[in-house]
Amino acid sequence: MNAGAISIAIIAVAGLLGLIMVRGMSQFWPAEVYQLDVNGRTVIAEFVESETIPAAQVPDYSTDQELVVRHLIKSGNRDLQGADFSWVIDGTIKHRELPPEVMVLERTEWGDFYGYLQSVKESGKEVAGAAVDNQTRWQAMQSRLARVDELREKIHYLEVKEIGAINYQLEELRLQQRKLEMQGDDTVQALAEIQAQREQLEGKYKKLEKTLAELYTAINRDSISARVSDGSVVEIPLKKIIKAWQPNTLSIASKIAFYFHAAWEFVSDDPREANTEGGVFPAIFGTVMMVLLMSVMVTPFGVVAAIYLREYAKQGFITRIIRIAVNNLAGVPSIVYGIFGLGFFIYFLGGSIDSLFYAEALPAPTFGTPGLLWSSLTLAILTLPVVIVTTEEGLARIPRSLREGSIALGATRAETLWRVVLPMASPAIMTGLILAIARAAGEVAPLMLVGVVKLAPTLPLDGNFPYLHLERKFMHLGFHIYDVGFQSPNVEAARPLVYATAFLLVLVIVVLNLSAIRMRNRLREKYRALDH
Numbered sequence: 001m002n003a004g005a006i007s008i009a010i011i012a013v014a015g016l017l018g019l020i021m022v023r024g025m026s027q028f029w030p031a032e033v034y035q036l037d038v039n040g041r042t043v044i045a046e047f048v049e050s051e052t053i054p055a056a057q058v059p060d061y062s063t064d065q066e067l068v069v070r071h072l073i074k075s076g077n078r079d080l081q082g083a084d085f086s087w088v089i090d091g092t093i094k095h096r097e098l099p100p101e102v103m104v105l106e107r108t109e110w111g112d113f114y115g116y117l118q119s120v121k122e123s124g125k126e127v128a129g130a131a132v133d134n135q136t137r138w139q140a141m142q143s144r145l146a147r148v149d150e151l152r153e154k155i156h157y158l159e160v161k162e163i164g165a166i167n168y169q170l171e172e173l174r175l176q177q178r179k180l181e182m183q184g185d186d187t188v189q190a191l192a193e194i195q196a197q198r199e200q201l202e203g204k205y206k207k208l209e210k211t212l213a214e215l216y217t218a219i220n221r222d223s224i225s226a227r228v229s230d231g232s233v234v235e236i237p238l239k240k241i242i243k244a245w246q247p248n249t250l251s252i253a254s255k256i257a258f259y260f261h262a263a264w265e266f267v268s269d270d271p272r273e274a275n276t277e278g279g280v281f282p283a284i285f286g287t288v289m290m291v292l293l294m295s296v297m298v299t300p301f302g303v304v305a306a307i308y309l310r311e312y313a314k315q316g317f318i319t320r321i322i323r324i325a326v327n328n329l330a331g332v333p334s335i336v337y338g339i340f341g342l343g344f345f346i347y348f349l350g351g352s353i354d355s356l357f358y359a360e361a362l363p364a365p366t367f368g369t370p371g372l373l374w375s376s377l378t379l380a381i382l383t384l385p386v387v388i389v390t391t392e393e394g395l396a397r398i399p400r401s402l403r404e405g406s407i408a409l410g411a412t413r414a415e416t417l418w419r420v421v422l423p424m425a426s427p428a429i430m431t432g433l434i435l436a437i438a439r440a441a442g443e444v445a446p447l448m449l450v451g452v453v454k455l456a457p458t459l460p461l462d463g464n465f466p467y468l469h470l471e472r473k474f475m476h477l478g479f480h481i482y483d484v485g486f487q488s489p490n491v492e493a494a495r496p497l498v499y500a501t502a503f504l505l506v507l508v509i510v511v512l513n514l515s516a517i518r519m520r521n522r523l524r525e526k527y528r529a530l531d532h
Helices: 001-026 133-181 190-221 251-269 279-312 315-327 334-357 370-397 398-410 413-442 477-487 492-524
Strands: 033-038 041-054 067-074 086-087 092-097 101-105 112-122 125-129 222-227 235-239 239-245
Touching: 001 251, 001 492, 033 222, 041 112, 092 125, 092 190, 112 133, 125 133, 133 190, 133 239, 222 370, 251 279, 279 315, 279 370, 279 413, 315 370, 334 370, 370 413, 398 413, 413 492, 477 492
Parallel strands: none
Antiparallel strands: 033 041, 033 092, 041 067, 067 086, 101 112, 101 239, 112 125, 112 222, 222 235
């Protein structure tokens, strides 16, 4: 019965992960795009899914059949048509074909675009139009699109890295001047030094601003005109196009290369379009960073508490009460920890830190607002009972004879604990850490109160001193799933992203756990001889 139950559980988990992976990762495959004749109306779209429904549910469609098949199609062009997903009855599709020249554009806004390339323009003048064949127009667009990508990367580097660093330093100078004024140390010499630094930074800023204006002028040069399904022609600046492809002309090898490139972009890029487009790199970074900080915080506290309860505390009524309280804390709803973190860590502790050390920034809070530090501390408290219980169990399994032998050889109690007991209990400590990571990485409810946001403008780790900014808010994969799945204005476009992000969250948790498990196994092998 046990073997059967475990087998069923493994099959269920594997099936669930398989479903998530297929539904999520299949969105990166370049689907074929059809030109359809739907009751005399031309539609350019790709088929997303199909289902069979009773004919009675379709009042505007008359048929003598009890069941009809309908298709969910993605026609893109949300800025032109108002909706990029729609349902069509199979019987209303009079004709379908796969035109090789149809193209798909991934844009910076308004989702994907479906249509036919008509011409390529440079500074408003046509450089490749109807006089040349489609392949020539396509190559002209791709070459200019590569140039736009290079310009976009330079603009992003200037805005985020260089100009962002200057703005950060200017804000630090402002706070430094305000601090001097509050302390009465705003002498002429001190203010002159700050002003000199400010003028130097402003000079760099103006040079970068001039370079940025030149880049924006260059990136606005090229555009294309494209024909959509209703026959109208629209003009699209190339700066709004991320990439372009003709799905009906791709070979299998090209589709595989496209698939892995799109999957990598999903992992490495920033989100766009209210998180329904682009990638999830900030959410991955925030999740891993929070889990690592939580692990660093919870392990020493949990181990010290377990050592006290097992090795030093007098075993009596008070100790039993403490153990009961620790076990009960493991069952407290996570949102309660979030409220505690909001009230104690942010409002009380963070507000006190701001008053003592960051008074010059008030009333704008520095640590008195949700951030990475408070999120890590909140989850450390949430997972602390697990670490305490597993560590105490590991300490209890170490034979008393080893402790007595160490003391008999002249070691003190502290030396015995540090050199004999703790190394042998390290596999149990790692087990508690593994369980803590597995729970903390998937928590969402408390993080919504103490640090996680829909979109974080900057990462907690950057090139500005002190490099690791614990006070900043961050993105999290679990909250990203909630936000995209339940708050997105475009449900159909967000659905595959929910599956893909969920699969990625499971993958991140598995990688973190496997790393901890590997460390635990190495420690277990190292101290196995002592157990015997």
